[in-house]
Amino acid sequence: MLLPIIAYGHPVLKRKAEVISKDYPKLKELIDSMFETMYNASGVGIAAPQIGQSIRLFIVDTTPFSEDDSLSDNERNQLKSFKKIFINPEIIEESGDDWSFDEGCLSIPNIRESVLRQPEIKIQYFDENFIKHVQSFDGLLARVIQHEYDHVEGILFTDKLSSFKKQLLKKKLLKISSGKLSFDYEMEFYKSSKKR
Numbered sequence: 001m002l003l004p005i006i007a008y009g010h011p012v013l014k015r016k017a018e019v020i021s022k023d024y025p026k027l028k029e030l031i032d033s034m035f036e037t038m039y040n041a042s043g044v045g046i047a048a049p050q051i052g053q054s055i056r057l058f059i060v061d062t063t064p065f066s067e068d069d070s071l072s073d074n075e076r077n078q079l080k081s082f083k084k085i086f087i088n089p090e091i092i093e094e095s096g097d098d099w100s101f102d103e104g105c106l107s108i109p110n111i112r113e114s115v116l117r118q119p120e121i122k123i124q125y126f127d128e129n130f131i132k133h134v135q136s137f138d139g140l141l142a143r144v145i146q147h148e149y150d151h152v153e154g155i156l157f158t159d160k161l162s163s164f165k166k167q168l169l170k171k172k173l174l175k176i177s178s179g180k181l182s183f184d185y186e187m188e189f190y191k192s193s194k195k196r
Helices: 027-040 063-067 073-080 139-152 163-177
Strands: 045-047 057-061 083-095 099-105 108-117 120-126 132-138
Touching: 027 045, 027 057, 045 139, 057 139, 063 073, 073 139, 083 139, 099 139, 108 139, 108 163, 120 139, 132 139
Parallel strands: none
Antiparallel strands: 045 057, 057 083, 083 120, 099 108, 120 132
């Protein structure tokens, strides 16, 4: 089932998400809906807070990146076959020299900015069958995972930008949060109980 994607400005995106147990209600249906919603919006990852669920769950499918001709054959092959579900993730370690890459976000459409991240991570998580894994990733895989992991920590990629960059984006972000732009997929906007 397609779900609306929560737009920038909604408090659920700034909240640290809750750990879930394997008997979380309708988990399989939720994961299926997240994949459908992500594919519909042409994304490579989506976290549960982005569909209004403040739980530690995100999914990734980096297949679209595998079509980038600027990558090596090895990188493209790695990205082509990478589809994973991360439940209750915890990044154990990040390492390497910071590198910059343009990131975007389904909750912040039409904005892409360079974000510095470390290229290597080690992460502990449970899969959809609640089997525990500890794995290391690098390059673009690590970046996509770090971006989605930030969502369950209540962090957006715009939080990592300089004050100057944030100031430049302020009007665009306000238009997104107030629903004054049109998007290619359904979005849900925060309605404050206070009168504006």
